[in-house]
Amino acid sequence: MDTEEFRLPRSRQANERLHALIPGGAHTYAKGDDQYPEDLAPVISHGRGAHVWDVDGNRYIEYGSGLRSVSLGHAHPRVLEAVRRELDRGSNFVRPSIMEVEAAERFLDTVPTAEMVKFAKNGSDVTTAAVRLARAVTGRPRVALCGDHPFFSTDDWFIGTTPMSAGIPAATTELTVAFPYGDLAATEELLTRYQDEVACLILEPAAHTEPPPGYLAGLRELADRHGCLLVFDEMITGLRWSEAGAQGLYGVVPDLSTFGKALGNGFAVSALAGRRELMEWGGLRHCGDRVFLLSTTHGAETHSLAAAMAVQTTYVEEGITAQLHALGERLAAGVRSVAAGMDVGEHLVVRGRASNLVFATLDENGRPSQEYRTLFLRQLLAGGVLAPSFVVSSALDDADIDRTVEVVAQACAVYRKALDAADPTPWLGGRPVKPVFRRQA
Template identity: 35%
Template sequence: MILGVIQARMGSTRLPGKVLEDIAGKPMLLHVVSRLQSARLVEKTIVATSTKPGDDPVAQLCARENVPCFRGSENDVLDRFYQTAREHQASVVVRVTGDCPCLDPSVVDKVVAAYQKSKCDYAANILVYTYPDGLDVEVFSLEALETAWKTATLPGDREHVTPLIRNSPDFSRVNVENETELVFKDLRLTVDEPQDLEFVRELYARLGASGFGLEQVLDLLQKEPQLIDINSGKIRNEGFYKTLVKEDPMPGEKLVLDKSEAMLEQAKKLIPSASQTFSKCPTQFVRGAAPVFLQKGQGSHVWDVDGNEFIDFPMALGPIILGHNYPEVTEAATAQARQGIAFSLPHPLEVEVAQMLTEIIPCAEMVRFGKNGSDVTAGAVRAARAYTNRDMIAFCGYHGWQDWYIGTTTRNRGVPETTAALSKGFAYNDLDSLKSLFEKFPGKIAAVIMEPVGVVRPYEGFLQDVKNLAHENGALFIFDEVITGFRLALGGAQEYFGVTPDLACVGKAMANGFPISAVVGRRPVMELFDEIFFSFTFGGEAVSLAAAKATIEVIRSKNIFPHLWELGGILMDGATVLAREFGLEDHINCVGYEPRSLMTFKEKSGAESLLLKSLFQQECLKRGVLFSGGQNICFSHTHADIEHTLRAYRAAMEILAKAIDKNDVEERLEGKPVEPVFRKA
């Protein structure tokens, strides 16, 4: 039998007694019951509440309305569900919650049908969020429920019923995605806050007491978009993140780093900074408490030379978009390596990959390849100068190690002052700072080059305003999408924000870790690459081109972006709630966009704190999370990875909060703290 179980209780921190609140003349819970009963594939509906006296009104309502009701444990909701299913001889359980009065019966049937067709252990529409909060449906077998009931030990797994089933590799899973284009992607149809209740009452007042579904809700909001403001800005599944706080903190283990330390001593004698990249240097991790050398990677995990395993979030500073050793990419690169790597004439892959880029990147009409981001940003700047016959560059963000940019930073030794003087920075989200450059240097600025987004989100219209200002002053507009390309969307930030530059620079995620980059753009500008000098032996290296082709094909065919946005959103939301629960809102902040976010650490005064970051990083490493500040999500990251990471964050934040309270952050460090890459001038 397929048993629909509605989880309901009177207790709620933010809105006590919410399941019995009146909506259109009857308690909210009865709306949920009616909607679940309307699902064709659910054979029986039952309310599962607790034996706590405070939940007596739920049982009394069910008795009056002849709705079957089971009472069980208040906090061990997993046990409550298992006992409910056993008592009613269910073979399949459909789980919904009593605070979702807009539950759509057609969505319930869609998830149940997917479960039946796939013959999986668990089907849901929440593995990747494509439905609004409040339309959540989970379907699982009695066998899976029983296994979870027997093996789950963490409070969060028992209170929230399904985390173990969702995350364990022992269960097969299917996700059901919404095919309707959600104009209001943050739409909340659940009731957790008073504002949610107000919003739902407004929907019922306009759409009638029953019978409406998601389609009708979206139609209404298209006509009355102001309604969405009633309950916007809330965090989905906040209750689960709060449950993590109640758990005992995840224990940490001091890492064995013998091989890393020995190899570091050798590297110091041979390699300046002991690394090829400043951001990968030992100075960027707590020295003595962090690995120095990574040996291998698989999927979302990496192993250091001492055999310590970590969930990877730096992801090689962003290039790993699919996962380490992703099969299709590895196979394509290996096959090409057997045929040849570098040739005396161009390889056909140069044409094939260039064609792909022109199809997916809005501004791309022609393409030239490089090996890293600095190659192509320098090439774009050179082309802009040739096109405009001007010398000065206005920039915003980080653009690599070439003289034209790095001369403006504190890492400027070896760069002539005359070169550095030709580049002028402006502030992100501050159009006036760019206007002042055009006013100060009229007719001299060749191009405005910027990262469309670093970590701070642009204000509405900012990127278009910058483009307009550049063009009004005869300058080209260049997007440095070395980071955002293939991460925010297939066509990068220019696709996501709907702003098309004259030139764009892409790299990093383009080949899932293989060294390749490209400058792309409008034909009249790109044709100048026939005349400027942009030429190097490995620009058309075939193995990386094969990897890029395979990577783009996977991104296209598997539509990885919902996964990146979903898991990144859970990580950001969870970190935000945990920071708040531990009183660290003034010290820890998650900024950026879900596929790539950054956790910042500050003193109470607002100044950056590398000491706080160092202690947090140290505690994450002890719990198997490679943390350096950035949170780059790849296609191989799993919900289990994210939940493990949040439990590691929870433990680290508790330690951090205590250290701040006792003013002994530095004393708790087991090595030298993190140092800045760019030192203050």
């Protein structure tokens, strides 16, 4: 489809309605229409498998489904069957349901490095609970987070460190310090500088690059030596790296870890897991001060826990993690091949583990460019590919991958023209896409 002919009139109207009633026009900033080319932000009607349809009737091959949460594909039959079994049985009671202990047993069987688990609804709640627990256990005020990782929580301890820090007291932000990924010496210097002040080190155990040899084990040793807790944010790595997350793949056991996203295949469920002696601080069977760890009315809705159990069973029985890697490898190879063939291989760069691919768009000088990202996204959308990233779901098939590579090849031809002109402006169709974290709207 010619991008000049590609229009989304109903989506545009729906976006206006969204902005009139919902701040930002979406419930997650990463889904905002500012993340897409001007007037080309599809509003979704429905999805099935690896495809979604917008309100204008266009069908897309979708990547990064639900911000990485729908890793089995939309409306997965095995997950829906588990959910439907619970819907007629009630979803929330005045006492725990038997589903809560069954879901906990299933989770701890899947992640055997943890000894206890508590469920919630979103990632921010469980990462903040981990931080609170670390502060209570150690009696220390500071949090050390990996400054190379983009997001940990909507709560003040993290958001205060971003450009969107309005409304957060400086005194709160000053208690959060950052260390660089992969640099043990810098992390030890930080822990020495704030001796006996750091409650925990929190990081994604892996991201767009593999951890350097010995790095995670080195962090484990540093945390033990300096008396702080090691917390793995496994929102993305959980299930996608292995059924037991990055800790299961790399063999380094954190004190606490947090899971979400893929855990529910789109249903709202997250988890805080960890060592029993730590998690019990948030329980009733210890003699110290009580920690208000997690207490959520909807944290144990039966249908979401049923979804999580079905997801974990599907991953284990069907080898989903291996499928994700195979699909990602096929996609990465195809994109790199056509990009090289169009002589843009040094400008359109695919990065990350095969199960969690992202792409970088670089300008004629090799610098990251929102303008070239806009050009690329516009071409993909016109070709029926919705891809803020190249993160795969297991619902994709070879035909989807091959079609995606064809569309990428067409986009690369335009990318080459823009590079030759040293000006992508004629192909943007309006303002460039914007970074999520920025001070001004």
